[in-house]
Amino acid sequence: MKKAGITIENVHLAFGDTEVLKGVNLDIQPGEFFAFLGPSGSGKSTLLRAIAGFGPTPKGRILIGDRDVVGLDPWKRNVGMVFQSYALWPHMSVRDNVAFGLKERKVPSAQIKTKVDAALELVDLAHLADRMPNQLSGGQQQRIALARTVVVEPDVLLLDEPLSNLDASLRVHMRRELLRLQRQLGLTTIFVTHDQEEANTTCDRMAVLDGGVIQQVGSPLELYDRPENLFVANFLGTANILEGKVEVDGNERRFVTNTGDQLSLPEGSTGEGGNIVLRPQNISISRTQAADSLPGTVQHSEFLGSQIRYLVSAGGTEIVVDQSHRAGHDWIETGADVHLVANTQSAVVL
Amino acid sequence: MSQNTSPPAATRAGLADRLPRWLVPNLTGVHLVAVFIALLLIGLLLVPVAQVMIVAFQDPATGAATLQNFVDFFRTSLFRESFWNSFYVSAMSVVVATVIALPLAYITTRFHFSGSILIQSLGFIPLIMPPFVGAVAMQLIFGRNGTVNLLLRDWFGFDIPFMEGLNGVILVQSIHYFPFILINLSASLRNIDRSMEEAAQNLGSHGLRLFRRIVFPLAMPGYIAGAALVFIKVFDDLGTPLLLNVNNMLAPQAFLRISSIGISDPMGYVISVILVVFSVLSLWASFLFMRGKDYATVQKGGGGMAKRTLKPAEKALAYATVIFILLLVLSPHIGLLLLSFGTIWSFAPLPDGYTFQNYVTMWEGSKTFIMNTVLYAGIAATLDVIIGTAIAYIVLRTQIFGRKGLDYLATAALAVPGVVLGIGYLRTFHAIDVPFTDKPMASWWVIIALALMIRRLPYALRACTAALQQVSHALEEAAESLGATKRRSIQKIVIPLMTGGILAGFVTSFATAAVELSATIMLVSSNNDAPLAYGIYLFMQTPSGRGAGAALGIVAVIVVAIGTIASQIIIERDKKLKSSGDAH
Ligand SMILES: Nc1ncnc2c1ncn2[C@@H]1O[C@H](COP(=O)(O)OP(=O)(O)OP(=O)(O)O)[C@@H](O)[C@H]1O
Numbered sequence: 001m002k003k004a005g006i007t008i009e010n011v012h013l014a015f016g017d018t019e020v021l022k023g024v025n026l027d028i029q030p031g032e033f034f035a036f037l038g039p040s041g042s043g044k045s046t047l048l049r050a051i052a053g054f055g056p057t058p059k060g061r062i063l064i065g066d067r068d069v070v071g072l073d074p075w076k077r078n079v080g081m082v083f084q085s086y087a088l089w090p091h092m093s094v095r096d097n098v099a100f101g102l103k104e105r106k107v108p109s110a111q112i113k114t115k116v117d118a119a120l121e122l123v124d125l126a127h128l129a130d131r132m133p134n135q136l137s138g139g140q141q142q143r144i145a146l147a148r149t150v151v152v153e154p155d156v157l158l159l160d161e162p163l164s165n166l167d168a169s170l171r172v173h174m175r176r177e178l179l180r181l182q183r184q185l186g187l188t189t190i191f192v193t194h195d196q197e198e199a200n201t202t203c204d205r206m207a208v209l210d211g212g213v214i215q216q217v218g219s220p221l222e223l224y225d226r227p228e229n230l231f232v233a234n235f236l237g238t239a240n241i242l243e244g245k246v247e248v249d250g251n252e253r254r255f256v257t258n259t260g261d262q263l264s265l266p267e268g269s270t271g272e273g274g275n276i277v278l279r280p281q282n283i284s285i286s287r288t289q290a291a292d293s294l295p296g297t298v299q300h301s302e303f304l305g306s307q308i309r310y311l312v313s314a315g316g317t318e319i320v321v322d323q324s325h326r327a328g329h330d331w332i333e334t335g336a337d338v339h340l341v342a343n344t345q346s347a348v349v350l
Numbered sequence: 351m352s353q354n355t356s357p358p359a360a361t362r363a364g365l366a367d368r369l370p371r372w373l374v375p376n377l378t379g380v381h382l383v384a385v386f387i388a389l390l391l392i393g394l395l396l397v398p399v400a401q402v403m404i405v406a407f408q409d410p411a412t413g414a415a416t417l418q419n420f421v422d423f424f425r426t427s428l429f430r431e432s433f434w435n436s437f438y439v440s441a442m443s444v445v446v447a448t449v450i451a452l453p454l455a456y457i458t459t460r461f462h463f464s465g466s467i468l469i470q471s472l473g474f475i476p477l478i479m480p481p482f483v484g485a486v487a488m489q490l491i492f493g494r495n496g497t498v499n500l501l502l503r504d505w506f507g508f509d510i511p512f513m514e515g516l517n518g519v520i521l522v523q524s525i526h527y528f529p530f531i532l533i534n535l536s537a538s539l540r541n542i543d544r545s546m547e548e549a550a551q552n553l554g555s556h557g558l559r560l561f562r563r564i565v566f567p568l569a570m571p572g573y574i575a576g577a578a579l580v581f582i583k584v585f586d587d588l589g590t591p592l593l594l595n596v597n598n599m600l601a602p603q604a605f606l607r608i609s610s611i612g613i614s615d616p617m618g619y620v621i622s623v624i625l626v627v628f629s630v631l632s633l634w635a636s637f638l639f640m641r642g643k644d645y646a647t648v649q650k651g652g653g654g655m656a657k658r659t660l661k662p663a664e665k666a667l668a669y670a671t672v673i674f675i676l677l678l679v680l681s682p683h684i685g686l687l688l689l690s691f692g693t694i695w696s697f698a699p700l701p702d703g704y705t706f707q708n709y710v711t712m713w714e715g716s717k718t719f720i721m722n723t724v725l726y727a728g729i730a731a732t733l734d735v736i737i738g739t740a741i742a743y744i745v746l747r748t749q750i751f752g753r754k755g756l757d758y759l760a761t762a763a764l765a766v767p768g769v770v771l772g773i774g775y776l777r778t779f780h781a782i783d784v785p786f787t788d789k790p791m792a793s794w795w796v797i798i799a800l801a802l803m804i805r806r807l808p809y810a811l812r813a814c815t816a817a818l819q820q821v822s823h824a825l826e827e828a829a830e831s832l833g834a835t836k837r838r839s840i841q842k843i844v845i846p847l848m849t850g851g852i853l854a855g856f857v858t859s860f861a862t863a864a865v866e867l868s869a870t871i872m873l874v875s876s877n878n879d880a881p882l883a884y885g886i887y888l889f890m891q892t893p894s895g896r897g898a899g900a901a902l903g904i905v906a907v908i909v910v911a912i913g914t915i916a917s918q919i920i921i922e923r924d925k926k927l928k929s930s931g932d933a934h
C-alpha cells in the first residue's frame with residue numbers, strides 16, 4: 001500500500017457566516033498515526049470532513065501526497081473515512097457492504113471475493129460475512145466499517161470518533177485493535193477524538209484544536225510536558241496554574257507568585273510569562289517547611305488507590321497534589337497546615 | 351381501573367363468581383358502549399361483507415356451496431379481459447405515479463431548492479379532487495380532440511393517445527394518486543442519515559449509481575407503502591372508469607351487473623371477492639415487505655440529512671422538471687375550471703367563450719344534491735368522530751377484553767372497496783324494511799350515510815387515537831383522585847383536550863365523504879336522494895350537462911379544499927396550544 005502524507009495549508013472554512021476553521025496549517029507524515037484532539041465544537045470533524053471532501057469547500061490547500069484535493073469530489077479522492085455512526089447500509093449484508101467500494105472501482109468479481117475475505121479476516125469477522133448489519137454488536141459493526149474502508153486501499157484513513165459509540169471496556173480493546181491494524185497496514189491515519197487518553201495511547205503525534213485554530217502539534221509526551229499555552233496545559237491532564245512573574249537575579253531565575261511566594265527555576269529554563277504550570281505529581285506535600293516551599297492548608301483529600309489526591313489552598317489558589325501511596329504512609333488530615341515543594345525541573349512558565 | 355380489580359378470594363362464594371370471568375362480565379358504561387359499537391360494526395361492516403362472500407360461493411338457484419360462479423367468471427372472456435385490464439391499469443398507474451413522484455420527492459428532500467415548499471403543498475392538490483371529477487376535464491385537455499392533441503396535430507402533424515381506453519384511466523389515476531407515493535417516499539428519504547450517502551461517496555460512488563444502490567433501497571419501505579396504496583385505490587375505483595366510459599374493468603363490471611341484471615346475479619359478488627382479495631393481498635404484501643426493514647437511519651453522531659446546493663445547469667433542469675410535472679398535475683383542475691366557465695368547448699384548444707351560466711344551471715339543478723351531501727356527510731362525520739373517540743378511549747385507556755378487536759374491525763374497512771360495501775348493503779338490507787314502513791332499507795337514504803360512515807371510520811379513528819395519545823393519562827387520574835367519576839373525568843378533561851384532534855377528524859371525514867362515489871352510486875335509489883358526487887356523475891353523462899357538472903365539481907373541490915385547510919389549521923393551532931400548556 002502506498003503511503004501518502006497530508007499537508008494542510010492555511011485552510012479557512014465557514015458555514016454561511018460562521019467561520020469554523022480559521023487558518024489551519026498542518027503536516028502529517030506518511031504512515032503516521034495522527035490525532036485531532038479538542039473540546040466539542042472545536043472543528044475537529046469539520047477539518048476531517050474537509051479532507052474527505054464533505055461540507056463547504058474550504059479556502060486554502062489540502063494536499064494528499066502531492067495532489068491538491070480542494071474542490072475535488074469526494075468519490076475522486078481515494079480517502080477512506082470511518083463514520084462515527086459507522087454508516088453501514090442496513091439493506092446490504094456484511095459482505096455486500098465491504099464489497100461496495102470494490103464494485104464501484106470495477107474490480108473483477110473473483111478478486112472482490114478474495115479481497116473481501118482478506119479484509120474480514122483482518123478484523124477477525126470472516127464468520128459474519130452473511131449477516132445483516134443490524135444483527136451485529138456495536139464493536140462488530142465498528143470493525144466491519146473499518147474493513148469496508150480499508151478494503152479499497154485508500155491513500156489515507158480518517159476516523160471520526162470511531163470508538164465513541166462503544167462502551168468503556170470495549171473502547172480500550174478496540175483502540176488497541178485499531179493501533180495494531182494501523183501498524184500492520186502502515187496507513188496514514190487521522191483519528192478524531194475528544195478523549196485524551198484515547199489520543200495518548202494510540203497516536204504518534206496529535207494536534208490540539210480549539211475554536212477552529214490549532215493550538216499545538218506534537219507527540220503526546222511533548223504536549224503534556226511542554227504545553228505552549230494555557231489551553232493546552234489545561235486540556236491535557238490536570239494542571240495547577242499559579243499567577244505571578246519571573247524575576248531574574250544574575251544567573252538565578254525565580255518565579256514570584258502574586259502572594260509573594262518564591263519558586264526558583266532551574267538553570268537554562270525559558271519562558272517569561274505570568275503563569276507557571278505545575279503538574280500534581282510534581283509537587284510534594286510535607287508537614288515541615290523546606291527551602292522554596294509554599295505554605296498552605298489541606299482542604300480535601302481523596303484516596304484513589306495508588307495515589308492520594310490532596311486539594312490544598314496555597315499561592316492564592318487551590319492546588320491539586322498527587323502523592324503516591326505506600327502502605328504505612330501517613331495520610332494528612334483535612335485542615336492540616338502543610339508545605340508544598342514543587343519540582344520546578346518539570347514546570348513550565350507561560 | 352376500578353372495574354378490573356378482582357374481589358378478594360374470600361368473598362368468592364356465589365355461583366356467578368365460580369363461572370369464568372368473561373361469562374359474567376362486570377359491566378360498566380364503557381363496556382356497554384364497547385358492546386354497542388361492536389354490534390354496529392358487525393351489522394354494518396362484517397355482515398354485509400360476509401354476505402357478499404357467501405353469495406359468491408353459492409349456487410344462485412339452490413343456495414348450495416359451489417365454486418361454479420368462479421369457474422363461470424373465468425370462462426367469460428369479458429371478465430378475463432376486465433380482470434387483466436384492472437390489473438394492468440393499477441400496475442401502470444403505480445409506474446406512472448412513480449415517474450411523477452420520484453423526481454419531486456428527490457429534488458425537494460436532497461437539495462436546497464427554493465420551490466420545495468411549493469411542491470410539497472401543490473403536490474397534495476390532486477387529493478382534494480375526487481379522480482372522477484377531473485376525468486372529464488382531462489378528456490378535454492388530453493383527449494383525441496383535446497387541447498394538447500389539437501395543438502400537436504397543428505404544429506407537428508401527429509397526436510398521442512393519452513386518453514384512449516385504458517390509457518385515460520391510467521393517466522387520470524396516476525395524476526390523482528401520486529401524492530401517496532410522494533408523501534411516503536419523501537418521509538423515507540428524509541429519514542436517511544447523510545452519513546449513509548457520504549460513506550458511499552467516500553468509497554467512490556456518486557450520481558445515479560449512488561441513488562440506485564444506496565438511496566432508493568433505503569427509501570424502499572416508504573415507496574412500497576405508497577405504491578401499495580396507489581395500487582389498491584386504482585384497482586378498486588369505480589368512478590373514473592365509469593366516467594371515461596371504460597367498462598371492461600372489474601369495478602365497473604360489478605356495478606353494471608348489479609345495476610342492470612339485479613342483485614341476484616352472482617358475477618357482481620365474484621368480482622367483489624376478487625377486489626377484496628387483492629386489497630388484502632397488497633396490504634399484506636406491503637406489510638411483509640416492511641417487516642424488519644425500518645431503515646430510518648438518522649442516528650447518534652450522524653448529521654441528519656444533508657441538502658446539496660444545485661449547480662446552475664442542474665437548477666434549470668430541476669425547475670423545468672418540476673414545472674412540467676406541476677402543470678400536468680394541475681391540468682384536471684385547470685380543465686375543470688375552464689369547463690365550468692366555458693360556453694362550448696369541443697374541437698378547440700380552449701372554450702369558445704366564458705360565462706357564469708353553468709353555475710346558475712348547476713345551482714338550480716343541484717340544490718337537492720348539495721343539501722343531501724351536507725346531510726349525509728354531516729351524519730357520517732359526526733358518527734365517525736363519536737365512534738372513533740369511543741374506540742380510541744377503549745383501546746388506550748381500558749383493559750376491556752377484545753378491545754384491540756374493535757380497533758382492527760374498524761380499520762378493516764380500509765380493505766373493503768366501496769363497490770363491495772355497496773353491493774353488501776344492497777344484498778343485506780333489501781330484505782329488511784325501514785322501521786314502521788314497508789320500504790326496504792336498501793333504498794333508504796340513511797343507508798348511504800351509514801355506508802359513508804363506515805368508509806371514513808378508519809381515518810377518523812386514526813385522528814381520534816392520535817388526539818387521545820396527546821392527552822396525558824395523568825391529567826385524567828388527577829381528576830379522578832380529586833373525586834371525579836370516570837364519566838365526569840372523560841367529559842370534563844379528556845374530551846375537551848381532544849377537541850382539536852376530533853375536530854380535524856370530523857372535517858376530513860366530512861370533506862372526503864362529500865365526494866365519495868363508489869359506494870354511493872350503488873345505493874342511490876332515486877335522484878332525490880342523491881348526493882353531490884352522484885350529481886356530478888349524472889351531469890357528466892350528457893355533453894350539454896358537462897358545464898354544469900364541472901361547476902358542481904368546482905364546488906366539490908372547494909368543499910374538500912376548505913376542509914383540508916381547516917383541519918390543517920386546527921391541528922397546527924392545537925399543537926401550539928398543547929405545547930404552551932406543557933411549558934408551564
Ligand atoms: N452543517 C453545519 N452548519 C453550520 N454549522 C456547523 C455545521 N457543522 C458544524 N457546524 C459548527 O461548526 C463548529 C465545529 O463543528 P465540528 O463538528 O467540527 O466540531 P467537533 O470538534 O467535531 O465537535 P464534537 O467533538 O462535538 O464532534 C461547531 O460550532 C458547529 O456548530
Ligand SMILES: [Mg+2]
Pocket residue numbers: 044045046161
Ligand atoms: Mg465531531
